Amino acid sequence: MILIALKMLLGDRTKYVGLLFGITFTSFLVTFAASYFGGMMTRSFALIADNPGTDVWVMDPAVVAIDRPINLPTSALSRVRSVEGVRSAVPLAVAQADARFPNGHFQSFQVIGVDDATLTGVPLMKAGATADVLRASGAVIVDGGGTSGKMETPSLVSDQWPSGQPHLDVPTRPLIVGDELLIDDTRVQVAGESMALPRFPPRPLLFTTYSTAERILLPERRRLTFVLATAAPDVDARALAARIEKATHLRARSSADFKEDTVRWMIVNSEDVGDAVTMLSIAMLVGFGVTGVMMFMFTSDNLKYYAVLSAMGASTRLLLTMILAQAALCALIGTGLGLGLCAVAGRLFTMYDFPYRMMWFAPTVGGAAVVLVSVGAAAFSMRPVLKMQPASFLTGR
Amino acid sequence: METHAEPATGPTAISCHGVTKTYGVGNAAVQALRGVDLAVRTGELLMLVGPSGCGKTTLISVLAGLLHRDAGECTVLAHDYEKMDGPETTRFRKENIGFVFQSFDLIPALTAAENAAIPLLIGGAKRRPALDKTRTILKTVGFDERMMNSLPADLSGGQQQRVAIARSLVHNPKLIVCDEPTSALDSQSGRMVMELMREFARGQDRVLVVVTHDDRILEFADRIAWMEDGRIAKVENGPVRAKVPATQS
Numbered sequence: 334m335i336l337i338a339l340k341m342l343l344g345d346r347t348k349y350v351g352l353l354f355g356i357t358f359t360s361f362l363v364t365f366a367a368s369y370f371g372g373m374m375t376r377s378f379a380l381i382a383d384n385p386g387t388d389v390w391v392m393d394p395a396v397v398a399i400d401r402p403i404n405l406p407t408s409a410l411s412r413v414r415s416v417e418g419v420r421s422a423v424p425l426a427v428a429q430a431d432a433r434f435p436n437g438h439f440q441s442f443q444v445i446g447v448d449d450a451t452l453t454g455v456p457l458m459k460a461g462a463t464a465d466v467l468r469a470s471g472a473v474i475v476d477g478g479g480t481s482g483k484m485e486t487p488s489l490v491s492d493q494w495p496s497g498q499p500h501l502d503v504p505t506r507p508l509i510v511g512d513e514l515l516i517d518d519t520r521v522q523v524a525g526e527s528m529a530l531p532r533f534p535p536r537p538l539l540f541t542t543y544s545t546a547e548r549i550l551l552p553e554r555r556r557l558t559f560v561l562a563t564a565a566p567d568v569d570a571r572a573l574a575a576r577i578e579k580a581t582h583l584r585a586r587s588s589a590d591f592k593e594d595t596v597r598w599m600i601v602n603s604e605d606v607g608d609a610v611t612m613l614s615i616a617m618l619v620g621f622g623v624t625g626v627m628m629f630m631f632t633s634d635n636l637k638y639y640a641v642l643s644a645m646g647a648s649t650r651l652l653l654t655m656i657l658a659q660a661a662l663c664a665l666i667g668t669g670l671g672l673g674l675c676a677v678a679g680r681l682f683t684m685y686d687f688p689y690r691m692m693w694f695a696p697t698v699g700g701a702a703v704v705l706v707s708v709g710a711a712a713f714s715m716r717p718v719l720k721m722q723p724a725s726f727l728t729g730r
Numbered sequence: 731m732e733t734h735a736e737p738a739t740g741p742t743a744i745s746c747h748g749v750t751k752t753y754g755v756g757n758a759a760v761q762a763l764r765g766v767d768l769a770v771r772t773g774e775l776l777m778l779v780g781p782s783g784c785g786k787t788t789l790i791s792v793l794a795g796l797l798h799r800d801a802g803e804c805t806v807l808a809h810d811y812e813k814m815d816g817p818e819t820t821r822f823r824k825e826n827i828g829f830v831f832q833s834f835d836l837i838p839a840l841t842a843a844e845n846a847a848i849p850l851l852i853g854g855a856k857r858r859p860a861l862d863k864t865r866t867i868l869k870t871v872g873f874d875e876r877m878m879n880s881l882p883a884d885l886s887g888g889q890q891q892r893v894a895i896a897r898s899l900v901h902n903p904k905l906i907v908c909d910e911p912t913s914a915l916d917s918q919s920g921r922m923v924m925e926l927m928r929e930f931a932r933g934q935d936r937v938l939v940v941v942t943h944d945d946r947i948l949e950f951a952d953r954i955a956w957m958e959d960g961r962i963a964k965v966e967n968g969p970v971r972a973k974v975p976a977t978q979s
Contacts, residue, residue: 334851334852336857337837337840337844337848337851340837340839340840340844341837341839341840342839343839344837344838344839344840345839637835638835638837641829641831641835641837642848642852643820644794644796644823644829645823645824645827645828645829645848645849645852645897646820646821646822646823646824646825646827646849646852646853647820647824647852648817648820648821649820651852722796722797723796724791724796724797
């Protein structure tokens with residue numbers, strides 16, 4: 334009888350397509366929203382992900398996420414290095430700075446000062462360059478950080494560093510090696526471009542050495558933001574973090590835990606999460622609306638046949654199973670179509686550098702939403718079948 | 731006026747006394763059955779005839795266990811629906827009753843064979859054996875392979891009704907109730923359908939109760955029960971009985 338139910342459904346093309354549309358829409362939008370959320374969350378901890386060699390991040394005890402730094406005293410570095418199980422520990426400075434472009438424009442950058450000796454913290458470079466370019470005096474590496482068109486300098490040399498009025502509306506080109514910027518009236522030179530993971534929210538990045546960062550940033554009593562520690566062989570990162578916390582009274586988190594902390598903070602505090610939830614809710618509501626109405630119409634249109642089946646001895650349970658089977662088929666195909674569409678849309682989105690990442694939970698959430706919508710729609714449409722009297726079909730009452 | 735004529739055939743299959751049924755309450759109440767007395771024996775084809783609204787369809791709904799009666803006694807194949815719960819009644823219908831509806835009510839998305847196999851599938855039969863058995867029955871009503879695999883929309887009214895008849899017979903029921911089985915058919919198709927039904931009733935020792943307005947098919951009845959205003963006004967032998975010896979009727 335399941336097959337009969339499915340053939341009944343497939344025989345009514347219009348409603349079948351309508352049902353598929355509703356469920357595909359739900360599946361697509363929910364999975365897409367979840368993937369977009371996954372992309373945003375992944376980008377929120379991009380600085381951690383850009384440092385895969387770091388086992389433990391050490392920070393001020395009040396820091397709860399990578400984007401909420403509070404600087405440490407310089408002595409923190411030595412204290413961390415002194416903890417047993419630490420193989421190496423290097424400083425990392427993170428700050429905001431406004432850079433002046435040669436035509437007079439200002440652009441806010443996240444400045445990341447990496448250890449002068451090891452250059453730990455510099456992501457992969459474009460054009461086969463290496464982080465060693467930072468060893469030149471005043472050298473910086475720039476990165477779009479998920480933005481586009483924000484690192485533009487005048488195309489013509491005559492428009493660069495003009496005397497008198499700034500040349501704000503002149504033709505521009507992207508920064509290249511050799512271009513210069515001013516940070517707090519200190520001239521720095523672009524020595525390369527990196528391929529850092531895009532940030533969320535997107536922002537241009539400027540990598541330099543720790544000492545250059547100290548020189549070009551506005552003076553602060555504390556410049557050190559994080560201490561990046563690696564564990565000695567056979568030392569577990571989480572155990573080492575606990576040991577550092579105990580010895581230094583600073584906050585120490587393994588990379589994995591720090592990512593989780595950051596995501597948790599984003600979920601609680603980011604307005605974009607609310608947007609994603611709104612998108613999910615709308616997707617569910619519209620999906621349920623379309624699917625529920627279509628399923629109800631389909632069942633109502635077929636009520637006569639359900640009455641005939643009931644008269645011929647089909648139990649209520651069998652009839653409900655048939656309706657559930659119809660909903661299940663739509664759910665299965667709709668989920669597949671929705672996920673496929675989502676994959677295509679995701680491909681397009683990532684091509685344009687939007688935050689999109691289909692993690693394991695995205696199709697799971699999409700599937701759960703589809704189950705919820707389908708079961709809801711089926712339950713909604715079961716009502717007339719449950720209230721149906723086969724005799725009323727015969728007697729017309 | 732004869733109100734309760736009984737044929738001289740097999741044991742009583744249906745026995746009703748004083749059956750009443752009212753729809754609605756208060757001012758909107760409509761008394762559809764006002765004390766129906768009826769007995770039908772196995773092997774008999776009984777036709778219920780009467781004007782619209784006289785209670786024919788209500789009566790077959792009560793006989794088929796689709797409607798509860800308000801009062802009176804009624805046993806069908808030695809079962810009283812009022813002593814059975816819902817699932818038991820449904821199971822009883824599944825095993826013992828076949829239906830032929832006025833508008834055929836074949837499911838449009840299913841082939842003729844699938845439509846006719848539905849009672850077997852409801853009964854839990856596997857699809858393949860159910861379809862095989864159905865094909866045999868459909869052959870007896872004149873269907874070839876192509877017609878068996880046709881959708882109802884591709885069949886004529888007479889062919890659709892033959893599918894409906896095959897559907898009512900396929901699970902070997904003891905009682906078949908038919909509601910205006912020939913009303914949508916031309917004269918020739920109607921005769922063919924009734925010949926099939928007649929054959930089934932006589933040959934298989936079963937009971938057929940047919941509601942009809944169609945005078946053309948009265949000649950197939952063993953007995954004809956005339957209903958008026960919710961009661962059996964009279965029951966008389968049909969032309970079939972009149973033509974055969976009493977021992978066979």
